[in-house]
Each structure stands twice: as structure tokens, then as C-alpha cells.
Amino acid sequence: MPEAEHDPMSAIPEAMPILPLRGCVAYPGLLLPLALGPSTATQMLEEVAAGDGWVGLAALIDADVADPGFQDVYPIGAAARLQRMWRTSEGQLQMILQVETRIELLESVQDNPYLVARVVPAPMAEGDENEEMALMRQVTRRFQELFEVSPQFPPELIAAVMAGEESKELVFLLTSALSLSTEVRQELLAASSTREMLLLVLGHLQREVELAQIGASLQAQVSERIGQQNKEFFLREQMRLIQEQLEPAGDESPAIADLEKKLAAGLLPPEAEAEAKREMRRLKQLPPGSPETGMVQHYLEWLGRLPWGVTQGHTPDVAEARAILDGDHAGLEKPKERLIEYLAVRRLRDQRGLPIDDCRVREPVLCFVGPPGVGKTSLGRSIAKALGRPFVRVSLGGVHDEAAIRGHRRTYVGAMPGRIVQALARAGSADPVIMLDELDKVGADYRGDPAAALLELLDPEQNHAFRDHFLDVPFDLSRAVFIATANTLDTVPPALHDRLEIIPLSGYTDDEKVAIAQQFLMARQLRINGLAANEMALEEASLRTVIAEYTREAGVRELERCIGALCRKSAIAIAEGKGPLEYGPDDVRNLLGKARFDAQNAEQIDRPGIATGLVWTPVGGDILFVEAAAMPGRKVLKLTGQLGEVMRESAEAALSFLRSRAEKLGLNPRFFEELDLHLHVPGGAVPKDGPSAGVTLSVAILSALTGRLVRDDVAMTGEITLRGKVLPVGGIKEKVLGARRAGIKTIVLPRRNLADLDELPEAVRAGMRFVPVDAVEEVWDVAFRDTSAIAEPEGLFEAQPRVWICRSPLPYGTVKGGKDERKGKPPRVTSVAWEGNGRSRIDADQS
Numbered sequence: 001m002p003e004a005e006h007d008p009m010s011a012i013p014e015a016m017p018i019l020p021l022r023g024c025v026a027y028p029g030l031l032l033p034l035a036l037g038p039s040t041a042t043q044m045l046e047e048v049a050a051g052d053g054w055v056g057l058a059a060l061i062d063a064d065v066a067d068p069g070f071q072d073v074y075p076i077g078a079a080a081r082l083q084r085m086w087r088t089s090e091g092q093l094q095m096i097l098q099v100e101t102r103i104e105l106l107e108s109v110q111d112n113p114y115l116v117a118r119v120v121p122a123p124m125a126e127g128d129e130n131e132e133m134a135l136m137r138q139v140t141r142r143f144q145e146l147f148e149v150s151p152q153f154p155p156e157l158i159a160a161v162m163a164g165e166e167s168k169e170l171v172f173l174l175t176s177a178l179s180l181s182t183e184v185r186q187e188l189l190a191a192s193s194t195r196e197m198l199l200l201v202l203g204h205l206q207r208e209v210e211l212a213q214i215g216a217s218l219q220a221q222v223s224e225r226i227g228q229q230n231k232e233f234f235l236r237e238q239m240r241l242i243q244e245q246l247e248p249a250g251d252e253s254p255a256i257a258d259l260e261k262k263l264a265a266g267l268l269p270p271e272a273e274a275e276a277k278r279e280m281r282r283l284k285q286l287p288p289g290s291p292e293t294g295m296v297q298h299y300l301e302w303l304g305r306l307p308w309g310v311t312q313g314h315t316p317d318v319a320e321a322r323a324i325l326d327g328d329h330a331g332l333e334k335p336k337e338r339l340i341e342y343l344a345v346r347r348l349r350d351q352r353g354l355p356i357d358d359c360r361v362r363e364p365v366l367c368f369v370g371p372p373g374v375g376k377t378s379l380g381r382s383i384a385k386a387l388g389r390p391f392v393r394v395s396l397g398g399v400h401d402e403a404a405i406r407g408h409r410r411t412y413v414g415a416m417p418g419r420i421v422q423a424l425a426r427a428g429s430a431d432p433v434i435m436l437d438e439l440d441k442v443g444a445d446y447r448g449d450p451a452a453a454l455l456e457l458l459d460p461e462q463n464h465a466f467r468d469h470f471l472d473v474p475f476d477l478s479r480a481v482f483i484a485t486a487n488t489l490d491t492v493p494p495a496l497h498d499r500l501e502i503i504p505l506s507g508y509t510d511d512e513k514v515a516i517a518q519q520f521l522m523a524r525q526l527r528i529n530g531l532a533a534n535e536m537a538l539e540e541a542s543l544r545t546v547i548a549e550y551t552r553e554a555g556v557r558e559l560e561r562c563i564g565a566l567c568r569k570s571a572i573a574i575a576e577g578k579g580p581l582e583y584g585p586d587d588v589r590n591l592l593g594k595a596r597f598d599a600q601n602a603e604q605i606d607r608p609g610i611a612t613g614l615v616w617t618p619v620g621g622d623i624l625f626v627e628a629a630a631m632p633g634r635k636v637l638k639l640t641g642q643l644g645e646v647m648r649e650s651a652e653a654a655l656s657f658l659r660s661r662a663e664k665l666g667l668n669p670r671f672f673e674e675l676d677l678h679l680h681v682p683g684g685a686v687p688k689d690g691p692s693a694g695v696t697l698s699v700a701i702l703s704a705l706t707g708r709l710v711r712d713d714v715a716m717t718g719e720i721t722l723r724g725k726v727l728p729v730g731g732i733k734e735k736v737l738g739a740r741r742a743g744i745k746t747i748v749l750p751r752r753n754l755a756d757l758d759e760l761p762e763a764v765r766a767g768m769r770f771v772p773v774d775a776v777e778e779v780w781d782v783a784f785r786d787t788s789a790i791a792e793p794e795g796l797f798e799a800q801p802r803v804w805i806c807r808s809p810l811p812y813g814t815v816k817g818g819k820d821e822r823k824g825k826p827p828r829v830t831s832v833a834w835e836g837n838g839r840s841r842i843d844a845d846q847s
Contacts, residue, residue: 011054012079012103017044018056018115020068025185026057026078027176029169032097042093044114045085053082055097056119058105059186070108070115076122076190079103102189125193135198136171142205143174149212175201178208218242256283259300267309272473276303299410302417302471305425311479312429314388316343321386328382329375330515334759335368335503339379342366343386365458367439367484370505371617371734373555376485377435379505383483384433392423397438402448405457407470417470420457424475431479439496440486451493458482458499506733507554507621509740509764514543521560529567536570537582538563545585549595552741554621554734566591605712609704611783613696614717614739614747615688616731621738623715625682626696628704633676641681644689650720651679654698657724657776658705667705677701692729694720695748698776699783709785715739716748716779724776732756736764745769748779 019041026032036042048055058077065072078099085095103119110116126132175188184204191197218241263276283296321343325336342364368376377393384391399405407418416422423434442450456462457477465474484500486492492500508516517538526533538546551558569591570581589595605612609628614621637655639648655677662669679697681688695718703710717735719727728750736757739747751772757765771782 012101012119012121013052013054014120015109015116015118016054016056016079017048018058018070018073018077018105018117019044020073020115021057021059022063023060023182025059025182025189026080026097026099027169027172027189028078028099028101030099030172030176031083032057032080032099034095034097036093036095037091041114045082045093045095048082049085055080055082056103056105056117057097057099059182063182068115069111070105070117073105073115074186074190075105076186077103077105077119078189079119079121124191124197127193127195132194132198135195135202139171139174139198139202139205142202142209146205146209146212149209149216171198171201174205178204180204214242255297256280259297259304262304263300266304266306268303269308269474269476272303272308272471272475275473276300295410295415299470302421302425303473306421306471306475307424307428307430308475310429311431312389313431313479316347316386316388318344318347324386325379325382328378328385330512330519332375332379332505335379335505338503339366339383343383346387364501365482365484365499367486367500367502368505369486369489369502371487371507371554373553373557374505374507375555376505377437380433380435380483380485383481387433387481389481390427390429390432391435392427392432393435393437394419394423395437396450397441398443399450400443400445400447402450402453403469405450405453407468409469410472415470417468418453420466420477421468421471421475424480430476431481433481433483436482436484438486439484440488440491442491451496454496455499458484458496506759507737508556509737509761510544510547511761511763513547513556513559514540516556517543517559517563521556521563525560525564525567529564529571531567531570531574535574535580536567537580538566538588539582539584541585542583542588545588546592548741549589549597550592552597552622554737562592605710608707608709609700611696611700611703611710612712612715612744613693614715614735615693616690616734621731621734621736623739623742623744624688624693624696626693626700627680627682628697628700629678629680630704631676631678632674634674635672636676638676638678639680640678641683642687643681644687646691647681647689647693650691650694651697653722654694654701654720657698657720657722658701660722661724665702665706671705677704690729691719691727692717692731694718695726695776695779699779702780703784710783711746711785713744714746714748714783715742715744716783718748718750718753718773718779720776726750726773726775726779728752733759736760736768740764740768746771746782748773748782750774 036045045055056077057080058073058075060068061072061074079101080097080099083096083098085093087093102122102124104122106118106120108115108117175185188197188200191200218238221241260280263273263280268276279296279300283293283300286293286296318340322336322340325339329336368379370376380393381391403418405418405420407421408415417425420434424430424432427434436454439454442454444451457466460478463477463480466477467474489497489502518540522538523533526536546562547559550562553559566583566588570579573579573581583591609630611626611628613624613626615624637652639651643651655672658665658667659669659672662671679700681693695716698720699710699716702708717729717732719729721727732749732753733756736747737760745767746769748771751774754770754772757770771778773779773782
């Protein structure tokens with residue numbers, strides 16, 4: 001090796017440019033060839049070549065750093081002299097550096113365009129010369145052993161070792177030839193003394209010798225088992241044997257070590273802990289390339305992610321909970337009162353130390369049922385806020401696979417835990433508030449019934465040991481609070497329904513919508529659209545205009561969309577330099593365009609056979625029109641308008657009742673023998689069903705038969721029996737609110753539903769008239785108009801134009817008139833009408 005002609009320690013300048021090395025460490029006494037492409041380093045080296053020729057070499061801590069600075073290089077490096085530099089025909093800069101001595105980088109002097117640092121020499125401390133010579137001989141001897149087992153080193157290095165050279169430069173040259181990481185090479189360079197450096201090199205050489213011997217032995221073993229043609233199998237077998245040899249040394253991947261620490265630190269129950277240990281032993285025995293390795297590691301990662309025994313809830317304060325619910329929601333008084341009861345029971349139970357395992361104090365599963373947009377999900381968030389627990393939402397809409405709840409078994413490729421376990425992992429707590437959203441939209445198919453999987457989940461007798469198919473170990477869900485939401489309970493299985501405590505949420509009144517808009521919706525939409533609170537304002541009259549003319553819903557989602565549209569239009573005006581803005585009703589109409597709904601949606605009834613009913617839908621209450629038409633025919637009752645089976649039966653029951661009471665009504669008992677009736681409910685694309693339209697159907701049929709007009713400001717609801725009794729129905733609050741939105745002022749309802757009116761706010765009841773009835777006959781006194789408003793039916797008996805007019809009702813079978821001109825027989829009465837309490841037309845055969 002070339003010797004320096006001068007003392008490098010004294011010749012080193014105080015500051016020198018630093019060349020960062022990627023994946024390389026420069027050792028003193030060696031010649032270092034380098035090749036560089038166009039970069040700031042080339043500029044630096046050209047300036048070094050023109051100057052004193054000194055350059056500092058320091059390895060990068062992270063080889064992936066794009067633009068390294070002083071903090072990105074190791075503090076111990078080497079000083080080198082530029083011996084030769086030239087450019088190739090491709091423009092690449094090549095050079096040879098003579099590494100002189102070790103240096104320490106103290107501080108940065110310059111960062112751009114290249115790094116310059118203040119340095120000081122850092123020679124290694126010298127020790128006992130004899131001891132160092134003995135260590136050097138041990139190093140050369142171990143290298144000779146390594147060369148005999150694995151002769152894969154440069155000929156120059158082998159020649160130097162065989163010649164018996166013993167120097168620190170030779171040790172550095174040997175080190176550069178070994179397969180060591182940059183961190184290990186830097187550790188050798190940064191050794192405090194020559195003795196420490198030699199001991200480190202000797203240890204790594206010893207390890208390389210042992211690995212080379214093991215590799216040679218393994219290669220011999222594998223060669224005996226397989227032939228030359230099975231190279232792929234040879235490599236896999238070699239990997240397996242290497243893993244077996246390294247196993248006793250305790251070598252394992254950092255990921256497995258971290259996973260083992262996480263599982264050991266968790267509060268796993270005994271069964272889960274035993275399963276985790278068994279799978280961990282199995283994971284350590286599997287070769288890294290095995291397909292099962294990823295599966296087992298995936299399983300153990302999920303075991304480690306679950307919050308075993310971790311709780312975050314606190315004892316709720318009732319006053320605080322009431323303030324939270326009132327602050328987050330306007331209206332919904334009964335649901336909020338039930339939630340306050342629920343939280344008060346929890347507080348008393350926690351204060352008095354009642355055990356959670358006592359079946360008498362198990363958590364009820366609340367189920368909020370109501371139309372969309374009334375605040376079901378936000379109520380769940382408020383409960384979680386009051387309890388101090390994390391809130392997670394599990395959407396069940398459209399779920400058809402049982403595995404979505406219970407998870408997939410690990411035998412399947414890509415198996416995952418179910419949504420409940422995933423929700424627990426997201427919550428990070430074993431006692432979260434879990435909302436099962438859209439419970440009524442769960443379906444079943446050949447993959448199983450998810451609703452059946454929910455039975456165990458929601459049963460307090462079983463969910464303390466809930467088993468997910470993927471985990472296959474019990475998890476205690478008894479501390480979690482489950483809340484379900486649904487738009488309707490019709491599709492919820494009875495067994496699941498039995499586990500739920502139903503809390504109905506009705507639609508909002510106009511006053512409640514105005515309060516919600518003022519307290520919540522306006523502020524949220526202003527924030528979303530980048531507006532300040534004082535830049536846009538809506539008068540109360542403007543909000544009522546939006547509610548009456550642009551929304552027709554039970555909740556407030558469409559109302560919020562309209563407010564958002566007004567905010568976006570305000571954003572345009574404010575961006576153009578206008579504002580602040582305040583909108584009145586006319587401004588709202590100009591900005592939102594044509595009204596979507598009439599303020600008075602009730603139809604102007606101008607002919608017989610039309611009646612207004614009330615209907616409950618999953619999105620709130622509404623009005624429903626029933627049309628009836630009578631025409632000559634043969635006892636046909638035709639029903640159209642997408643009517644369900646129950647509604648069809650109501651129509652048949654209404655017709656049968658009218659036929660049974662025909663004489664009392666002044667109708668011919670045989671009027672249906674030569675008559676067809678057609679009942680139609682407009683909106684044929686929307687399915688309709690339920691028994692509550694029975695009263696409305698009977699009024700529409702009677703109106704068509706008698707020619708009497710029904711009042712257009714009256715709506716009715718109630719189930720009818722063959723005896724004419726009016727039975728109670730559900731959804732009274734939603735129906736009344738729907739009628740109010742449509743401009744209906746008088747509502748006929750079953751007397752047994754009077755108690756349901758208590759759910760209505762006083763402001764709603766004060767502006768409406770309610771008529772309770774027990775029998776259908778009572779409905780007619782309210783539903784039909786006065787005789788002065790009767791309109792003559794058109795075209796009802798065009799094929800039989802003869803009409804007999806009587807001043808008073810006559811006994812059936814008594815007819816005034818002459819011969820039938822067409823048949824020469826006694827006249828056949830086509831209809832009978834009388835003046836008095838309205839005109840009536842009756843189709844009958846009488847002689």
C-alpha cells in the first residue's frame with residue numbers, strides 16, 4: 001500500500017468540503033475509486049482539484065436522502081486527498097482518492113451549493129503493541145479460514161494475506177471485502193481504539209466463517225437429496241435448513257418480535273392468551289416463504305389490535321347528559337326523556353355497585369325507529385358523548401352475508417373478522433357505543449341470514465362470550481352499548497325485534513324545523529361554504545317559506561340542502577364584493593326558483609268519487625287520494641295503483657259493508673249486479689298497503705254511487721270492519737303532520753286513537769280540528785259537503801239514459817213511469833234520484 005509522504009494530521013485544513021457516501025464507508029490508508037454523474041458533487045470536486053485537494057468523506061445515515069445536509073451524515077468520517085480525476089466520453093466524472101486519516105465533523109460551515117464542515121483529526125488510540133499484533137494475526141488467520149471455505153475474494157487481497165502482511169490498512173481492506181452493512185462498517189470506523197476495532201473485525205470474521213461453514217454443509221446436504229435439474233426446490237430447501245440452523249440463535253424478524261411484545265402487554269383472557277401463544281410458536285417454526293406465515297401473522301395482528309379489557313367510559317351525570325341532548329337536538333322530547341332515564345339508571349347502578357353480570361341490570365338495546373333525517377344517528381353520538389365512550393357506526397344496509405357480522409373462518413383466503421370486531425378495533429375500547437344502522441335493511445340469501453347472527457350479538461345472556469369466526473376466541477361484549485336504527489320494523493324478524501326496546505322518532509313540526517335550522521343547520525352550512533356568521537342571515541319567514549314550498553319531508557335533510565344552496569349563492573355574491581346579505585321570503589323564491597310544492601297540497605275535489613286519506617310511509621306521513629268510478633257492467637271491482645294485498649282486502653270490505661247497508665243508505669241492494677266499480681289510488685309507481693285506508697275507500701265508493709261531493713279540507717284514516725266499526729291504526733302523529741303540511745284542517749280518526757294526539761305539540765293541535773268516530777256512519781256527516789254543493793255526475797249512465805225523479809224516497813219496487821220504449825215491457829228503472837238530503841243515483845232492475 002502507498003505510504004503518505006507527509007504527516008496527514010498536520011496537513012488537514014480546519015474546514016473542508018464533505019462528500020456524502022451512499023452505502024459506503026471510507027477507511028484510512030486505502031485508495032478509493034469513485035464515479036459521479038452530473039451533480040453538485042462534481043462542482044465541489046472540480047473546485048477541490050483546483051485547490052489543496054483535500055475532501056472529507058462521510059457515510060450517509062439514510063442512503064435514500066435526496067439532498068443530504070450536515071445532520072444526514074455520520075459525525076466520524078475520513079479525510080482524503082484527490083490523486084487523479086478525469087472525465088469519460090459519456091461525461092461521467094471518475095477519480096481516485098487516497099484516504100489519509102480519520103476525522104470528526106464538528107459543525108456545518110456551508111450548506112449550499114455543497115456541504116462544507118469544520119473538522120478535526122480523530123486518530124484511534126494506540127494500545128499495547130504486542131496485543132494489537134496478536135489480534136492482527138488472529139484476523140488474518142480467520143480470513144484464511146474464510147477463504148478456504150468460501151474463496152470469493154479479490155486476488156490482490158488474497159495475495160496480501162498469504163504474504164503475511166500485518167497492518168491496520170490490511171485490516172481495513174479485509175473489512176471492505178466482507179458482506180457487512182453500512183451501520184457495521186461505520187461502527188468499525190468509529191471505534192475508539194485500534195484494539196476495539198480489531199476485536200470487532202475479529203468477531204465479524206468469526207461469524208462469517210461459521211456461516212460459510214454452515215452454508216457449505218447445507219449445500220452438501222441438499223446436493224445429496226436432489227439433482228441438478230431441481231434448482232427451485234434446491235433454493236427452498238436451502239432456505240428451510242438455514243432457518244433451522246439460525247433458530248437456536250434466537251434470530252427472528254423485528255415484526256414478529258414487536259407482535260410478541262404487543263400480545264404479551266395486552267390483557268388477553270386465558271383462552272385467547274393460550275391461542276396466541278400456540279399460534280406464535282407455530283409462526284416461529286414456519287419458513288419465511290411459507291404461505292401460512294402471512295395467514296398466522298395476520299391472525300396474531302388482529303388479536304393484538306383488539307382492546308382486551310380496555311374501558312374508557314365514566315359514570316354519566318344526568319344534568320350534564322340532559323344539557324348535551326338539548327344542545328345537540330331540538331324537539332324529540334319523548335326520545336330524549338327515555339335516554340335520560342337510561343343514563344340515570346346507569347348512574348344509580350354504578351354508584352351502588354350493582355354487578356354488570358346480574359341479568360336484572362343488563363343493558364337494554366335501544367332501537368330508534370323513524371323516518372330519515374330526524375336525528376337517529378346523532379342521538380347515538382350524543383349518548384356516547386354523555387357516557388364518555390367512543391362511538392362507532394356499523395352500517396347494515398344491504399348486508400346479505402352472515403360472515404359480515406361473524407367474520408370468515410381462517411381457512412378461506414383473504415379471511416377477515418366481522419364488522420363488530422372491526423368496530424371494536426377502531427374504537428380502541430371494550431365498552432364503546434356501537435350503532436347498528438339501517439337494521440331494517442338486512443337481507444338473507446344462500447350465504448346465511450345476518451339477522452340471525454345479530455341474535456347472539458344483542459342477547460345479554462350470550463354476548464359476554466361472543467365468538468367471531470375469524471378469531472374463534474370469546475370476546476366480552478357485555479360492556480358495550482348497542483343502539484340500533486331503522487326506518488320501519490316491518491322487515492325486522494320477530495326474534496330480533498324481541499331483543500330491542502323500541503323508541504319511535506316521529507317527524508318534526510314546522511316550528512321544530514325552524515328551531516333546528518336556526519340552532520344547527522345555518523351554522524353548519526355557513527362553515528361548510530366558507531361564510532362568516534354575519535355574512536348571511538335568513539329571516540324566520542324565509543325559513544318557513546323554504547319548509548312549505550321547497551321541502552316535503554319528515555326530517556330536515558332537504559331543508560339543509562336548500563340552506564346550503566342559499567349559502568353557495570351568497571358565496572358568489574360575497575366573492576363579487578357584496579354583502580352582508582339578509583334574505584326575505586321573496587329573495588328565497590328568486591334564488592331557489594320555482595316552488596316544488598304548493599303550500600296547500602290538498603286537491604280541489606270537484607266531482608264525486610274522490611276522497612282524501614292519510615298514509616304513513618318510512619319517510620313520514622302524507623295524504624293520499626282515492627278515486628272511485630261506477631259504470632255499467634257485471635259485478636267487477638277493479639283496483640289499480642300498486643295496492644298491496646291488505647289494501648285490496650280493505651276495498652272489498654268497504655264494498656261489502658255498503659252493500660249490506662244499502663237499504664239504510666237509500667241504495668238498491670242489487671246495485672252491484674249491473675255495475676262495475678273501479679278504485680284507483682294515484683301514484684301507481686309507488687306501492688301502497690295497509691288497512692288504514694278502509695274508511696277513505698268506503699267514503700270514495702259511496703260518493704261515486706250517490707253523486708255527493710266529499711269536502712277537500714277533510715282527510716280521514718281508520719280500518720273498517722264488515723259491521724262498519726272503525727278500528728284504530730298506527731302512525732297518527734306522522735299522518736297528522738303530513739296532513740298539516742298539505743293544508744288539511746279537519747281530520748277524521750278512530751276514537752281509540754285520541755290518546756295518540758297527546759304526542760303532538762300544542763301548536764299543531766291548536767290549528768286543526770279532530771273528529772273521533774266509532775262507526776263509518778259518523779264519518780259521512782263530516783266528510784260530505786252540503787247539498788247545495790253537489791255536482792251532477794257525468795257520463796255515469798250513458799247507455800241507460802232514463803232517469804226517474806222522485807220528490808221523496810219511495811219504497812223499493814215502486815216506480816212512477818210508463819212503458820220501456822225499447823222492449824215494450826214495464827219500465828226498467830235505470831236510476832232513482834230524489835230531492836231532499838241530496839240526490840242519489842241507484843242502478844237497479846225494478847218492475
